[in-house]
Each structure stands twice: as structure tokens, then as C-alpha cells.
Amino acid sequence: MRQVDLVVVGGGPSGISTALHVHAAAPGLSLLVLEKERYPREKICAGGIGARAFRILDKLGVTIECPMVKLDAIALRLGGETIVTHQKDLGVVVRRVEFDHALANQAIARGIEVRDGCAVETIAVGDDGVQVTTAGGEQIRARAIVGADGIGGIVRRQTGFPRGELRAQAVELDTEGVTQDLPRDTIVFDFDARDLNGYTWDFPTLVGGAPMICRGAYVIRNLGPDDARARIATYLTARGLDPKRYRHKQFAERGFEPGAEISIPRVLLVGEAAGIDIATGEGIGQAIEYGAIAGPYLARAFAADRLRFSDWQSTVHGHHLGRQLRIRHAAYRWLFGPRRATVERVLPQLPALFRVAVQDFAGVPMSKLALLRGAGQFLAAVSREKMRD
Ligand SMILES: Cc1cc2nc3c(=O)[nH]c(=O)nc-3n(C[C@H](O)[C@H](O)[C@H](O)COP(=O)(O)OP(=O)(O)OC[C@H]3O[C@@H](n4cnc5c(N)ncnc54)[C@H](O)[C@@H]3O)c2cc1C
Structure with a gap:
């Protein structure tokens, strides 16, 4: 049986960021990332990433080489007004199939073992370690594991965490540009539809090198019944686009809940497995930041052989990420709640x-x-x- 210090389940941004940061903080630890799909693997996502994430990766000397649309502004449509805030080098829009592959390659280039096409099938947590079985039947024993396996992750399901409450649905598609679109250095969050439990978006993107617009509808399920597909259809029609012409891609998201446990002895959750921003559905930057906190945290825990991880939640809460996620959690009910008319009057001020x-x-x-x-x-x-x- 293979024996390692740490298994990271999931090779998306949170898993690879965790692996990169553990490797940097404790190069002597044996580390294995297991990813179910084969790279380059698709992830349904609009691909908007704030420059904060790249600043975090920069500190490790990690540079991502993949096609990107550079952003210098964010626009908010609300109550018929468009509020544009400019910020040079704000962030980028990527295609996840390219970005995640490039990120995984950075880990591999540093000697981290990233095994793709290797799904974890069972996890058994004991007092002295964790036993992981892959779909290929391989058994791996680890001192601890990290659940970086996204919204429907096996780690959360098999190790006794509750399912969690906060969920959103997002539907996206790529279309050509239309006259109402803003310049291509701007991402648009459109809150104009008052009765929508979320928002619609327009992000400039590159599909196989061709400039397109990724449009989508984000709907927070906890706020009541809503239909993201119907919403995006209305949105497209208002822009003279025929919804039937485009391939719709739909996926759920898990929101961060301030009181929810994100660790048990020998198991720690990061990224969307733990929970991301419910107000906007932003999760890539957060996934990378989870990894940046987990790296030094795990290095300390292994050095002291203290693998109960009982202070993982308070560690995240005490970091910029925890503060940001708590503020956005508090904001989401206000933004989308019954006092919408007040929100529309107050926000532009x-x-x-x-x-x-x-x-x-x-x-x-x-x-x-x-x-x-x-x-x-x-x-x-x-x-x-x-x-x-
Ligand atoms: C439509 C849509 C649009 C979005 N747009 C944006 C956006 O513009 N900007 C933004 O910041 N966020 C966006 N998000 C959110 C973002 O995609 C996620 O929050 C982010 O991918 C979370 O990263 P992660 O690494 O935690 O999880 P993931 O990216 O989901 O990675 C999890 C990985 O675990 C692997 N895995 C799962 N099960 C197993 C298993 N049993 N064994 C091994 N591996 C396993 C999966 O294959 C996957 O590669 C969007 C989400 C949706 C649905």
C-alpha cells in the first residue's frame, strides 16, 4: 500500500493552490494530488479572476501562461443605471479548461505528484490515518487529506460533514457581441431584473482565440424558486440574441456558511468544498486563497504532529478570505432581499x-x-x- 503524508482530493484551483503552498512551506512532506478528470479538463465557469489571486501565486513565483482577456473595469447595472468603476490591472477572464491545466502544470514542474484520471472512490478516516481507495482499486494511506473536490465532493460526503445549506445555480453560454455591450476590458454584473434572486452577467472571453462574450444567469436557490435558464433566455432576447442558438451549460455552487465546520480530525476542506462567495458566486480567487492559508497551516500541523485541525475554521475566519466571505454572506440577503427598492436607491450613492x-x-x-x-x-x-x- 502506498503511504504518503498528505492526499489532496481534487486538482482544481483550490487543490493545486493547496499543493503548491504546502510544497513551498514544507518541501519534505510527501504529497499526492488526485484528480478525477484528465487535463485539460473542462469546468463550467465564466472564468473571471481578480488580480488578487495572481498576486498570491506571484509570491510563490508561479506564473500562469494561458490566453486571458485583461480587465480594467467593473460595471454594475442596477435600477436602470450603469455604475462603472475603473481599476487598472483589475483581473482577467480565462477559460477554465486552459487556466486549470496551466496551474496544474506549475505544480508538476515543481515536482509535485499530480495524478489525473484518478478518481477517489472511498475514504476511511481512522484515529491514526486516512485510507483512500481510487476507482482503479489502488489503496493509499495518508496521515491527513484535503477535500478540494468542489461542490459535490466525495470528501464531504464520505467523512461525515453535513450537506450544507447555501446553494446557487448558474447557467452560462458564449455568444457574439451586441451593441449594448460595454468595452472588452469591462465585466458587467446586471441586477436590473428586480425580481431575480441573483443577477445576469456579461464577461468578455476568448473561445479558441475568437473574441466572444460569456453571458450567464446566477440564481441563489435559498432565496426562493427561480429558473436560471428562463432568466438567461429573457436576457438574451432583450439583446436580440436567440437563446436556442447557444449551448447552455449549467452547474451549481456552494456558498460559504460562517458557522459551518470545515474540518474534522485529519480532514480539512478548501475551496468550493468548504464554501465560496454566495453573493456573487465568485470562487476561483477564493479557492486559490484557501490554498494559500492551508499551505503554512498544514506545514505547522504536520511539524507538530497535530492533525486534529480543530482551529482550521478560526484560522480561515481570521484571514482576509474569511472576512471577505463573511461580509459577502451578510450582504447577500440585503442585496437580494425584500428591501430591493432601498438597495437600488442607496447603492449608487x-x-x-x-x-x-x-x-x-x-x-x-x-x-x-x-x-x-x-x-x-x-x-x-x-x-x-x-x-x-
Ligand atoms: C456557471 C458558473 C460560472 C462561474 N463563474 C465564475 C467566475 O467567473 N469567477 C469565479 O471566481 N468563480 C466562478 N464560478 C465558481 C468557480 O467555478 C468555483 O468556485 C471554483 O472552480 C472552485 O474551485 P475548486 O478548486 O474549489 O473546485 P473545482 O474547480 O470544482 O475543482 C474540483 C476538482 O475536484 C475534482 N474531483 C471531484 N471529485 C473527485 C474525486 N472523487 N476524486 C478526485 N477528484 C475529484 C473535479 O474533477 C475538479 O477538478 C462559477 C461557477 C459556475 C457554476
Whole structure:
């Protein structure tokens, strides 16, 4: 039986980032990444990534070589208005089939064993280790495992975590551009449909080198019944596009729940297996950041032979990622809740807070002046609302 220190289940951004960061923090640990699919493998995703994720990878000297559309602005459509916030080098849009392959190749180039086409089938956690069996019948024994296997992951299912509550559905497709589209350096989040429990989006993308627009509808299931397919059909029709002409791709997302356990002894969850931003469905940057926290955390845990991971949740919460996910979790009910009319009046009055959020996405230091201005704008908007009441 093969024996290693750590098995990472899943070779998406959270699994590969975890492996890269463990390798950097504790090069002596034996490490194995098991990925069910063969690279290049598809992942249904719009591929928008804030520059924060690349700054994290840069610190390890990891550079991703794959086609990208460069972004310098985010637009928000709300209540008939379009609010555009510019930020140089904001981020990029990638195709996941290319990005994830390039990221995995970076791990392989550093000598990390990444085995693709190797699905994990059973996991048995004992007091002294974890036994993993692959679909090919191979048995591997590890001192601990990381569940980086996405929304429907086997690690969560087989090791006793609850299913979790927060879910979204997203439907996406790639179309040609239309006259209503904004410049190709801008990603658009469209909240104009008031009764939609989510939003629609337009992201510039490159399909086989050809400039296209990835459009989609994101629907938070917990907020009530909604139909992402019907939503995107309405959205396309309003832009003169025939929904029947495009291949629809649909996939679910798991939201981060502040109180939910994300570890048990010898098992730690990262990325979408743990939970990502429910307000927008953004998860790639978060997946990479989970890995950046898990790397040094696991290195310390192995060095001390303390593999109960009882402080993994508080470690994540104490990091930028945990703060960001908690803020966005708090924001989602407000954004999509019954006080929608108030939201539509208040948000356009908060350009400084948009700037701060955009700086966060880009991973640049947040401007203290913008934060102060944002707080001032927020208080002024709230008092104007009180006067209306
Ligand atoms: C339609 C849609 C659009 C999205 N758009 C964006 C966007 O624009 N920007 C953004 O930031 N996020 C977006 N997301 C979210 C983003 O795709 C995910 O949050 C992100 O991929 C999470 O990364 P991960 O590594 O945790 O999981 P994943 O990327 O899901 O990777 C998990 C990996 O585990 C593997 N695996 C699963 N089971 C096993 C097993 N038994 N054995 C071995 N391997 C296994 C899978 O094959 C997969 O490769 C979108 C999601 C959807 C559905």
C-alpha cells in the first residue's frame, strides 16, 4: 500500500493552490494530488479572476501562461443605471479548461505528484490515518487529506460533514457581441431584473482565440424558486440574441456558511468544498486563497504532529478570505432581499465603497481615504432613507 503524508482530493484551483503552498512551506512532506478528470479538463465557469489571486501565486513565483482577456473595469447595472468603476490591472477572464491545466502544470514542474484520471472512490478516516481507495482499486494511506473536490465532493460526503445549506445555480453560454455591450476590458454584473434572486452577467472571453462574450444567469436557490435558464433566455432576447442558438451549460455552487465546520480530525476542506462567495458566486480567487492559508497551516500541523485541525475554521475566519466571505454572506440577503427598492436607491450613492470592493478584487491595498469616504457616504445615504420613512 502506498503511504504518503498528505492526499489532496481534487486538482482544481483550490487543490493545486493547496499543493503548491504546502510544497513551498514544507518541501519534505510527501504529497499526492488526485484528480478525477484528465487535463485539460473542462469546468463550467465564466472564468473571471481578480488580480488578487495572481498576486498570491506571484509570491510563490508561479506564473500562469494561458490566453486571458485583461480587465480594467467593473460595471454594475442596477435600477436602470450603469455604475462603472475603473481599476487598472483589475483581473482577467480565462477559460477554465486552459487556466486549470496551466496551474496544474506549475505544480508538476515543481515536482509535485499530480495524478489525473484518478478518481477517489472511498475514504476511511481512522484515529491514526486516512485510507483512500481510487476507482482503479489502488489503496493509499495518508496521515491527513484535503477535500478540494468542489461542490459535490466525495470528501464531504464520505467523512461525515453535513450537506450544507447555501446553494446557487448558474447557467452560462458564449455568444457574439451586441451593441449594448460595454468595452472588452469591462465585466458587467446586471441586477436590473428586480425580481431575480441573483443577477445576469456579461464577461468578455476568448473561445479558441475568437473574441466572444460569456453571458450567464446566477440564481441563489435559498432565496426562493427561480429558473436560471428562463432568466438567461429573457436576457438574451432583450439583446436580440436567440437563446436556442447557444449551448447552455449549467452547474451549481456552494456558498460559504460562517458557522459551518470545515474540518474534522485529519480532514480539512478548501475551496468550493468548504464554501465560496454566495453573493456573487465568485470562487476561483477564493479557492486559490484557501490554498494559500492551508499551505503554512498544514506545514505547522504536520511539524507538530497535530492533525486534529480543530482551529482550521478560526484560522480561515481570521484571514482576509474569511472576512471577505463573511461580509459577502451578510450582504447577500440585503442585496437580494425584500428591501430591493432601498438597495437600488442607496447603492449608487456609494461610489467610494465600490472603489474599496474593486480594490479588494484586484488585491491592491485598500485606500483608507476611500474607506472613510465610503463610510461617510453610507451614513449619509442611511440618514436620507430615514428621512424618507
Ligand atoms: C456557471 C458558473 C460560472 C462561474 N463563474 C465564475 C467566475 O467567473 N469567477 C469565479 O471566481 N468563480 C466562478 N464560478 C465558481 C468557480 O467555478 C468555483 O468556485 C471554483 O472552480 C472552485 O474551485 P475548486 O478548486 O474549489 O473546485 P473545482 O474547480 O470544482 O475543482 C474540483 C476538482 O475536484 C475534482 N474531483 C471531484 N471529485 C473527485 C474525486 N472523487 N476524486 C478526485 N477528484 C475529484 C473535479 O474533477 C475538479 O477538478 C462559477 C461557477 C459556475 C457554476
